[in-house]
Amino acid sequence: LSAPREPRAFLAAIAKGLLFDYFRRAALEQAYLNELTLLPEAEQPSPEEQHLILEDLKAIDRLLGKLSSKARAAFLYSRLDGLPHADIAQRLGVSVPRVRQYLAQGMRQCYIALYGEPT
Template sequence: MVRRELDTDLLFNRVAQGDERAYGSLVAQYSDQVYAYCLTFTKQAYYAEELTQEVFIRLWTYRHQLTQVESWDSYLYQVSKNAALRFMQRVAKEQQLRQEVFQHFSSQVTSDEPSNHHWLSQIQRAIQALPQRRRRAFMMSRLDGLTHAEIAAELNISPNTVKEHIVQAKKAIRRYLKVYGNLGFLLVLWRLFQ
């Protein structure tokens, strides 16, 4: 046990000094542990993988701070937790923005301006033109705010398939709106469907 602690201390200290080989060893030795931490917070393998990469990038970026760390396991847990919290805040902001934009444009449609009805009907047509399962995945993601895992469970498909449906739906909607839509509105939609 003492030998492992010495090896770990040496490894982290070498990383703090900028040793790239030590950094590679650190990633190899601790990636499963960091992934498990991230999975605990996100509950989704895809996001846990992304966050694991983010954690190790952050470790390298701020490697000079590693000399101050006393407990490596606690430190990795805290860095993983902070990365997950930042991620969840980003997701929440994006969902809030989508909902605000959708509500804003939906409320404008209640006026009698023909242009408002025109662009809303263009969006509805673009969404309706999607294959049924893709359309359903897109609506569940963008309007209901469900995660890929929640959609996957509901539709009985994998989260990667959900992701692919949403990516393809966004591409199809953009193409449709470029052909039939209004350019000013497209600029706003670009952010909504990112």
């Protein structure tokens, strides 16, 4: 690899990305912990289960982080909220065929996470 032309700017961009990832994951963890407080005590997972769930959430976040923001939003609207394609298209300001492409990208990322790169 050749040396970057602007090493300070390059390092600053990397640091900014790492901080963004850190704070996004911290927010995800805090949202999960906040939701746990709403559960009755009898239904709350054990500390070990909580840790495993948090690790799974972080893995899903990394997986979906490889998608564009619109593709990620479309995938989450579809899978978590159960919205139909037309509603997702309207929310994102794109066409229904584009929503289908976004969902296919999300499904591909899930496939790769489970089975590896298709041959």
